[in-house]
Amino acid sequence: NFMLTQPHSVSESPGKTVTISCTRSSGSIARNYVQWYQQRPGRAPTTVIYEDSQRPSGVPDRFSGSIDSSSNSASLSISGLKTEDEADYYCQSYDGNNHVVFGGGTTLTVL
Amino acid sequence: LQLQESGPGLVKPSETLSLTCTVSGGSINTSAYYWGWIRQSPEKGLEWIGSMFHSGSTYYAPSLRSRVTMSIDTSKNQFALKLSSVTAADTAVYYCARQMAAVPINFDPWGQGTLVTVSS
Numbered sequence: 001n002f003m004l005t006q007p008h009s010v011s012e013s014p015g016k017t018v019t020i021s022c023t024r025s026s027g028s029i030a031r032n033y034v035q036w037y038q039q040r041p042g043r044a045p046t047t048v049i050y051e052d053s054q055r056p057s058g059v060p061d062r063f064s065g066s067i068d069s070s071s072n073s074a075s076l077s078i079s080g081l082k083t084e085d086e087a088d089y090y091c092q093s094y095d096g097n098n099h100v101v102f103g104g105g106t107t108l109t110v111l
Numbered sequence: 112l113q114l115q116e117s118g119p120g121l122v123k124p125s126e127t128l129s130l131t132c133t134v135s136g137g138s139i140n141t142s143a144y145y146w147g148w149i150r151q152s153p154e155k156g157l158e159w160i161g162s163m164f165h166s167g168s169t170y171y172a173p174s175l176r177s178r179v180t181m182s183i184d185t186s187k188n189q190f191a192l193k194l195s196s197v198t199a200a201d202t203a204v205y206y207c208a209r210q211m212a213a214v215p216i217n218f219d220p221w222g223q224g225t226l227v228t229v230s231s
Contacts (some may be wrong), residue, residue, distance in 0.1 A: 045206075092218075094215075097172070105156050
């Protein structure tokens with residue numbers, strides 16, 4: 001099976017844009033959709049991006065997702081950062097047997 | 112739609128962990144979704160355990176397959192998880208979640224989670 005690798009932490013200032021990467025260890029990143037979840041302290045994860053780049057209703061358009069086959073990675077970008085965006089972010093995908101894989105998570109600090 | 116996990120918060124080593132997820136605000140007996148279990152620990156992060164369909168078909172994470180059993184009770188709108196021969200490494204917050212039956216595999220919504228500690 002493959003792994004999804006994320007940076008342990010990122011930080012940026014309010015109003016700026018931050019990008020979190022998620023690199024697939026083997027097999028093409030484009031083979032299976034990537035989802036992104038936001039998890040605030042003490043809460044369950046919620047979806048902010050599905051199908052690589054789709055936003056669920058209610059998620060601000062400051063959140064965007066993309067994939068890059070050249071680096072075999074997915075990215076979550078958050079523009080116009082707000083303090084409320086401080087959270088852990090996880091990428092997630094699956095293999096051909098529908099076995100689910102999560103990334104290790106990235107802690108976003110808005111300072 | 113809401114999901115709520117329930118079960119013992121403390122399990123002894125070598126025993127079986129048993130959790131139930133109660134679904135409200137929608138029927139579990141639908142072809143549109145699977146129903147999944149995910150756990151989270153500081154050591155391993157988020158870890159998918161397995162998923163099942165209303166018909167009873169299941170698929171499990173390879174690393175846990177030998178110890179996991181999932182079941183569903185459509186009459187009670189509940190599904191359940193059993194994890195046998197637990198060790199301290201199984202200490203985690205356990206979540207149940209709804210999963211799209213068609214790709215992409217996306218979990219939404221999740222239950223609030225329940226902490227299970229394995230200790231004597």
